[in-house]
Amino acid sequence: MARIAGHHDTEGQLAQLGVAIRSKRKLAGLSQEALADAAGIDRSHMGKIERGERNVTFLNLSRIAAAVQLRLSELLTEAGL
DSSP states (O other): OOEETTEEOTTOHHHHHHHHHHHHHHHTTOOHHHHHHHHTOOHHHHHHHHTTOSOOOHHHHHHHHHHTTOOHHHHHHHTTO
C-alpha cells in the first residue's frame, strides 16, 4: 500500500492508475523501458508507478499520458479516477 503525504493509499488509487498505465502501454506496443524513455522517467521508477508503489507527480503523469497518446483526462478516466 502506497503512502500519500503521510497517509496510506487505502482506496487503491495508485494501484488503479498503475494498472491503467500498464494496460495503455501494452496497447501502444511499448515496453516499460520504452515508455519510461519516452516520458523521461527512470525505468525502475516507471515500474514502481505501474505497481502503484509511487505517488506519481502531475508532470510525470502528463508525460506518461502523452507517451501513450492519450489526454491526461483519458488516462485518469481509464483508471476510474
